[in-house]
Amino acid sequence: KATVSVLNWGLGPDSEMQHVRGLARRAGRFAQAHVVTGQWCASSTAAETVRQEVGDLKSVDKLMGVVGAVGAAVGESVLTDSTAFLLMDEQVSRVEVCVEGGQDPRRELQIARQLMKHLVEEGHSIGERCYSRLVEACALAGDKDLAEKYMEQAEAASIPLNLAALNALLLLPKYGHMREEFLAFIERRGLRPNTQTYEFLLLAIRDAGDAPAAMSLLNRLKADGISTPAIASRTMQTLIVYFANANDFERLNSTVLTMLAGGMPHDVRMAHELPVVLAACARHAKQEDPAPSEAAALAEELWGSLVRLPGEEGLPCPPLACYHSMLRVHEAAVAPAACERIIADLEARGEVATDAMWARAAEAHSRAGNAARCAEIQEEWGIDTKAA
Numbered sequence: 001k002a003t004v005s006v007l008n009w010g011l012g013p014d015s016e017m018q019h020v021r022g023l024a025r026r027a028g029r030f031a032q033a034h035v036v037t038g039q040w041c042a043s044s045t046a047a048e049t050v051r052q053e054v055g056d057l058k059s060v061d062k063l064m065g066v067v068g069a070v071g072a073a074v075g076e077s078v079l080t081d082s083t084a085f086l087l088m089d090e091q092v093s094r095v096e097v098c099v100e101g102g103q104d105p106r107r108e109l110q111i112a113r114q115l116m117k118h119l120v121e122e123g124h125s126i127g128e129r130c131y132s133r134l135v136e137a138c139a140l141a142g143d144k145d146l147a148e149k150y151m152e153q154a155e156a157a158s159i160p161l162n163l164a165a166l167n168a169l170l171l172l173p174k175y176g177h178m179r180e181e182f183l184a185f186i187e188r189r190g191l192r193p194n195t196q197t198y199e200f201l202l203l204a205i206r207d208a209g210d211a212p213a214a215m216s217l218l219n220r221l222k223a224d225g226i227s228t229p230a231i232a233s234r235t236m237q238t239l240i241v242y243f244a245n246a247n248d249f250e251r252l253n254s255t256v257l258t259m260l261a262g263g264m265p266h267d268v269r270m271a272h273e274l275p276v277v278l279a280a281c282a283r284h285a286k287q288e289d290p291a292p293s294e295a296a297a298l299a300e301e302l303w304g305s306l307v308r309l310p311g312e313e314g315l316p317c318p319p320l321a322c323y324h325s326m327l328r329v330h331e332a333a334v335a336p337a338a339c340e341r342i343i344a345d346l347e348a349r350g351e352v353a354t355d356a357m358w359a360r361a362a363e364a365h366s367r368a369g370n371a372a373r374c375a376e377i378q379e380e381w382g383i384d385t386k387a388a
Contacts, residue, residue, distance in 0.1 A: 084119050088130045091115055092137040105141040112137050113146075126157075132165035139168035147172065160189060167196045176204030179213065183220075206238050212258060214239060240273045244280035252280060253298050260305055274318060277302060278325035285332035296333035299326055307345070320351070327360040336364035336373070359383050 091112040098105035116134055119126055131154040138147035147169060154161055166186055169175040175182055179201060183193055198221050205214045240259070243252035256277060278299055285295040303326060307318055323346050330338040339361035343353045362377040377383070 084124050085127075085129050085133075088112065088115055088119075088133050092133045095137040095140055099140045105137075109137055109141045109143070109146075116150075126159070128154075128159055128162055131159050132162040135161055135165040136168040139165075139171050142172065144172045144174055163191050163194060163197070166191065167194075167200050170197070170200035170204055176201070176207070179205065179217070180220075203238075206242065214258075237273050241276050244273075244276045247280070247283065249280065249284045249295070252277065253294070256298060256302065260301065274302060274306060275321050275325070278322050278329070282325040282328035282332070285329045292329070292333040296329050296335060296338070299329045300338075323357065327357055331360040331364045331367075334364055334367045336361060336368050336370060339364045355381055355383050 091108065094108040095105045095112065097103075098108055112134055116126070116130065119130070131150060135147050135150050135154070138144075138150060151161065163186070166189070170182065175185075178185065182201065183197070186193055186197065198217065201217055202214055205217060239255045240252065243249075243255060281295040281299040285292040307322075323342055326342045327339055330336075330342065343357055343361060346353055346357075358377055358381045362374045362381075362383065365371075365374040365377065
């Protein structure tokens with residue numbers, strides 16, 4: 001009753017409006033408190049209050065029911081265009097939470113669509129922000145048909161979509177496969193690709209497992225004047241870890257060599273991925289296909305490109321797991337000299353090789369027919385290669 005009375009009176013002093021809001025909130029009437037806020041002012045403080053109150057209500061469709069009832073009581077809509085957008089923004093945020101949490105976003109998306117329908121029926125001016133957020137929600141939910149439906153509605157009304165909405169389309173297979181064509185698609189709308197555009201494109205390329213395309217796009221990113229190290233590192237890390245964990249040695253090998261040939265700086269080139277890739281090489285070295293020598297060649301390519309002794313440019317101190325993986329690779333490839341070189345590198349850094357490391361070197365010598373050196377290592381370190 002207080003809400004309807006205030007709306008009938010017209011806007012009063014801020015203190016009066018805040019007092020009625022307080023009454024409504026204490027009574028648990030969050031929707032009615034929101035109505036007062038919407039009529040109160042368009043300040044950033046009020047906008048933040050709207051977000052809070054919508055969150056308190058938990059359901060935008062229930063809120064719209066209360067707002068509609070209050071609007072009928074006073075004979076006019078009690079939603080302003082600005083608060084209408086805040087409602088849409090809040091509802092799309094709920095879709096985002098569902099997607100990020102691995103939950104089904106369809107119900108929240110349906111509420112967003114009902115909200116749009118209500119706003120149109122109430123005669124609100126639906127601008128770029130509302131349409132863009134709704135297209136974004138449809139794309140996040142993976143519904144290409146709905147995303148394109150609202151795109152067409154916006155175009156028919158001569159309403160341009162913002163870059164965030166167009167970027168979200170890249171999460172849909174149809175647009176993710178466009179790649180270079182998608183950049184032209186954006187530019188035809190008078191927009192320039194931003195960091196998010198490239199990140200989403202690179203995600204699409206990652207899912208396709210196309211390392212050369214990723215490098216090509218990174219070069220385009222440089223040409224557009226966007227700082228590349230962080231994006232390049234994340235992209236290559238994702239590709240490399242993805243192929244390593246999937247035991248896809250052929251594409252792992254191709255991706256790593258493509259990256260090394262691309263001349264990326266040392267600080268973003270495999271610093272975090274080295275242990276993962278070397279572990280994958282060690283796993284593959286035990287298999288007949290690919291041959292252990294291929295896994296050893298890739299491991300050596302990385303080691304020679306990245307690992308440097310203290311005082312030299314590169315990775316000054318690789319994790320101990322990297323040394324274990326390199327020894328596993330060279331043991332499988334029957335390369336005893338390489339095993340001893342890796343141990344010497346470790347000791348040059350002031351570390352002590354473990355018995356297990358020396359056992360791998362001894363086993364490599366044994367398999368290579370170097371019985372004397374194998375026995376020498378066993379005697380010096382008191383190890384049994386089979387037991388180790």
